[in-house]
Amino acid sequence: MDFDYTPEQIQLRREVREFAAAEIAPHVLEWDENQTFPLAVIKKLGQLGYMGAIFPEEYGGAGLGYIEYAIIIEELSRVDGSVGIIVAAHTSLCSNHIAKAGSEEQKRKYLTKLTSGEWIGCWSLTEPEAGSDAAGTRSTAMRDGEDWIVNGSKTFTTNAHYADVCVAMAVTDRAAARHGISAFLFEKDTPGFHAGKKENKLGLRASATGEVVFSNCRLPPSQLLGKQGEGFIDSLRILDGGRVSIAALAIGMAQGAYDAALGYAKVRRQFGRPISEFQAIQHKLVDMAMKLDASRLLTYRAAKMMDAGKRVTRESAMAKLFASEAAVEIANEAVQIHGGYGFIKDYPVEKFYRDVKLCTIGEGTSEIQRLVIARQLLKD
Numbered sequence: 001m002d003f004d005y006t007p008e009q010i011q012l013r014r015e016v017r018e019f020a021a022a023e024i025a026p027h028v029l030e031w032d033e034n035q036t037f038p039l040a041v042i043k044k045l046g047q048l049g050y051m052g053a054i055f056p057e058e059y060g061g062a063g064l065g066y067i068e069y070a071i072i073i074e075e076l077s078r079v080d081g082s083v084g085i086i087v088a089a090h091t092s093l094c095s096n097h098i099a100k101a102g103s104e105e106q107k108r109k110y111l112t113k114l115t116s117g118e119w120i121g122c123w124s125l126t127e128p129e130a131g132s133d134a135a136g137t138r139s140t141a142m143r144d145g146e147d148w149i150v151n152g153s154k155t156f157t158t159n160a161h162y163a164d165v166c167v168a169m170a171v172t173d174r175a176a177a178r179h180g181i182s183a184f185l186f187e188k189d190t191p192g193f194h195a196g197k198k199e200n201k202l203g204l205r206a207s208a209t210g211e212v213v214f215s216n217c218r219l220p221p222s223q224l225l226g227k228q229g230e231g232f233i234d235s236l237r238i239l240d241g242g243r244v245s246i247a248a249l250a251i252g253m254a255q256g257a258y259d260a261a262l263g264y265a266k267v268r269r270q271f272g273r274p275i276s277e278f279q280a281i282q283h284k285l286v287d288m289a290m291k292l293d294a295s296r297l298l299t300y301r302a303a304k305m306m307d308a309g310k311r312v313t314r315e316s317a318m319a320k321l322f323a324s325e326a327a328v329e330i331a332n333e334a335v336q337i338h339g340g341y342g343f344i345k346d347y348p349v350e351k352f353y354r355d356v357k358l359c360t361i362g363e364g365t366s367e368i369q370r371l372v373i374a375r376q377l378l379k380d
């Protein structure tokens, strides 16, 4: 086992950190308050190759692996989780579904635009009545000659309002249950397709999350993504990789909260000394640092296995479950270490505390991760 980062990975972390400090940090509060989608920053990330990190160079990607991808998501989220989730949904959900299931023509047409950041992608599985039970999808795609007619709606789609292309799941054969759901590609100007209500969220407010609506959308056969009836099964594989990015999102925000708490504990004085000299505060910092380390080990193990082409259902669910629950605890303690100042917006921990909660919900709740892991354990 090798626990060291390569010199290239260290350099990558430095570059993303510098970018985040210069281009994101000065605007974080304003974007959060006004729910401003950071479009210009996302375009710059595209130019730097960070919107297509894990894809082959022949499709405009950076040809990197999941460890590098996790480093990128972590460093962006250490400053603003909203930017982290925008990049994650674009990369490991939308683009990756096209990379894994798409035809050569679809990859040339869509992936090349997504990896450069010229286009933004979104991925719609969740529906109002089909959340954890995503196989309960109600949106339908019916044949009309060669074409498909899609009707229905999706909820909670990250990037919905800024996406140029959307990968969405719809039922093509209700009787076939999990093997009767197919994936389709929608371009933003497809007649009958539009982004609906944008949610007003607790956290990650600079990311746009909302409804996607299909009203008699006519799609030619070229817009079926992957094999007919295999869209849900492909989605489960896509989520295996996606969960590595949610773990990285959680680690990034937890690291941001920890860094702020450590710095604050050294300068805040009470009873004539820095609060970092109190054992109660030291123990909090120790537990936070330990949970961060453990989260990284689980996450980079899953990332390394992804890069080796192994199935990571169990490992990515463990990484996501542990890192997200740990990050909620770390952000909570970071607020506590700040006392009353942790409760106001002048300090960054207030935002981390709100933002990080999503990680225990998105791409499968903690309860669903336990269900996924239990199935794997019992299968073995």
Ligand SMILES: Cc1cc2nc3c(=O)[nH]c(=O)nc-3n(C[C@H](O)[C@H](O)[C@H](O)COP(=O)(O)OP(=O)(O)OC[C@H]3O[C@@H](n4cnc5c(N)ncnc54)[C@H](O)[C@@H]3O)c2cc1C
Pocket (backbone or CB within 6 Å): 089, 123, 124, 125, 126, 128, 130, 131, 132, 133, 155, 156, 157, 158, 159, 201, 204, 209, 358, 361, 362, 363, 364, 365, 366, 367, 368, 371
């Ligand atoms: C900010 C944000 C961004 C998102 N982005 C996307 C996106 O880009 N694309 C997308 O498709 N979806 C996205 N989602 C949706 C997300 O994946 C779902 O919210 C999540 O899977 C849970 O579904 P639900 O909200 O319907 O909750 P429900 O499924 O209704 O769950 C409610 C509660 O019941 C529990 N529960 C449900 N079933 C079980 C069970 N069998 N055993 C034990 N407990 C159970 C859950 O754990 C939860 O605590 C996003 C959500 C948010 C909030």
